[in-house]
Amino acid sequence: MTTSTRAAEPAVLVLEDGRVFRGRAYGAVGETFGEAVFSTGMTGYQETLTDPSYHRQVVVMTAPHVGNTGVNDEDPESSRIWVAGYVVRDPARTPSNWRSRRSLDDELTAQGVVGISGVDTRALTRHLRERGAMRVGIFSAGALADDAALLARVRQAPQMTGADLSAEVATAEPYVVPAIGAKRFTVAALDLGIKGMTPHRMAQRGIEVHVLPATASVEEVYAAGPDGVFLSNGPGDPATADLSVIKAVLERSTPLFGICFGNQLLGRALGFGTYKLKYGHRGINQPVQDRATGKVEVTAHNHGFAVDAPLDAVSDTPYGRAEVSHVCLNDDVVEGLRLLDRPAFSVQYHPEAAAGPHDAAYLFDRFVQLMAEQGAKRA
Numbered sequence: 001m002t003t004s005t006r007a008a009e010p011a012v013l014v015l016e017d018g019r020v021f022r023g024r025a026y027g028a029v030g031e032t033f034g035e036a037v038f039s040t041g042m043t044g045y046q047e048t049l050t051d052p053s054y055h056r057q058v059v060v061m062t063a064p065h066v067g068n069t070g071v072n073d074e075d076p077e078s079s080r081i082w083v084a085g086y087v088v089r090d091p092a093r094t095p096s097n098w099r100s101r102r103s104l105d106d107e108l109t110a111q112g113v114v115g116i117s118g119v120d121t122r123a124l125t126r127h128l129r130e131r132g133a134m135r136v137g138i139f140s141a142g143a144l145a146d147d148a149a150l151l152a153r154v155r156q157a158p159q160m161t162g163a164d165l166s167a168e169v170a171t172a173e174p175y176v177v178p179a180i181g182a183k184r185f186t187v188a189a190l191d192l193g194i195k196g197m198t199p200h201r202m203a204q205r206g207i208e209v210h211v212l213p214a215t216a217s218v219e220e221v222y223a224a225g226p227d228g229v230f231l232s233n234g235p236g237d238p239a240t241a242d243l244s245v246i247k248a249v250l251e252r253s254t255p256l257f258g259i260c261f262g263n264q265l266l267g268r269a270l271g272f273g274t275y276k277l278k279y280g281h282r283g284i285n286q287p288v289q290d291r292a293t294g295k296v297e298v299t300a301h302n303h304g305f306a307v308d309a310p311l312d313a314v315s316d317t318p319y320g321r322a323e324v325s326h327v328c329l330n331d332d333v334v335e336g337l338r339l340l341d342r343p344a345f346s347v348q349y350h351p352e353a354a355a356g357p358h359d360a361a362y363l364f365d366r367f368v369q370l371m372a373e374q375g376a377k378r379a
């Protein structure tokens with residue numbers, strides 16, 4: 001357990017529309033830019049910080065106390081913190097948990113992540129809900145200048161719309177996550193920003209997962225003789241992604257499962273559009289309905305874009321009929337797609353749900369079932 005004793009420097013958060021919040025430096029001292037988004041998760045800050053889908057985003061935590069359980073070595077979803085910046089109201093002064101190895105403040109500092117604390121995160125969240133996600137800068141210590149000069153710099157930062165980021169976060173080299181217990185299937189997983197829990201959830205079901213770089217070719221995807229192909233979550237704008245591998249997988253009717261960015265890419269490969277939500281869904285208590293069973297599940301989300309597909313009609317696509325399988329009950333956003341004539345489906349949210357809840361874990365079983373059925377057909 002470590003207690004942070006650094007005297008916090010003054011810091012300022014400047015939004016692209018000119019709104020300014022003042023606070024104290026949290027984590028590294030310096031400056032950072034990104035897209036301001038808020039997460040409503042009350043737990044799981046380590047999983048949030050290390051989710052590669054947050055690359056280039058400054059995350060505002062609506063939970064008022066952050067860092068209470070410190071930082072452990074078990075919960076990260078990848079090898080580093082990916083958020084571009086971190087905004088909290090009231091950080092823990094003395095973390096306490098049996099697994100804690102160091103304080104969150106120290107971890108953010110060690111990884112060079114600039115944050116700000118002492119911010120009225122409720123006011124900031126309400127502002128982002130009213131005005132939408134937008135660019136932001138956090139500045140501390142020597143980086144402080146007059147607000148107008150800082151605002152000018154925020155307005156020069158890159159936008160999230162049009163950002164092609166998968167290759168910046170994905171593995172450069174392929175690797176294999178072995179099946180736990182008897183191996184039943186092989187899956188080629190395209191790493192567009194994959195979280196560690198995802199291959200683990202597949203491995204638990206007897207799947208050997210070949211994780212491939214985002215830029216893998218069709219030949220590389222099929223090299224391991226996969227029973228199925230998986231499309232991961234990931235940062236950036238889905239409109240920028242190359243769809244040729246996904247189209248080839250659909251063409252061959254190889255079982256396909258996509259999560260989050262993967263859902264958006266499947267949607268685009270089918271001919272649907274994607275669009276930017278006003279402020280997105282980020283948290284671990286979003287109600288989603290599975291329209292096949294009518295069941296409502298409480299789910300983990302992190303998305304700023306969504307698929308534009310008709311909710312109440314079956315659509316004709318180049319790969320046969322498709323329908324919206326899941327919908328968010330808060331705002332009717334498309335949360336899942338299913339093909340009726342080929343073995344492919346996807347969800348916009350996170351069944352691997354590293355910080356929980358685990359209501360949606362059945363989707364990995366559906367993928368297994370799809371591979372079993374397809375295997376039986378081919379045999």
Ligand SMILES: NC(=O)CC[C@H](N)C(=O)O
Binds near residue numbers: 053232233236237259
């Ligand atoms: N978690 C994800 O895969 C996010 C997908 C995409 N970058 C979005 O913001 O919508």
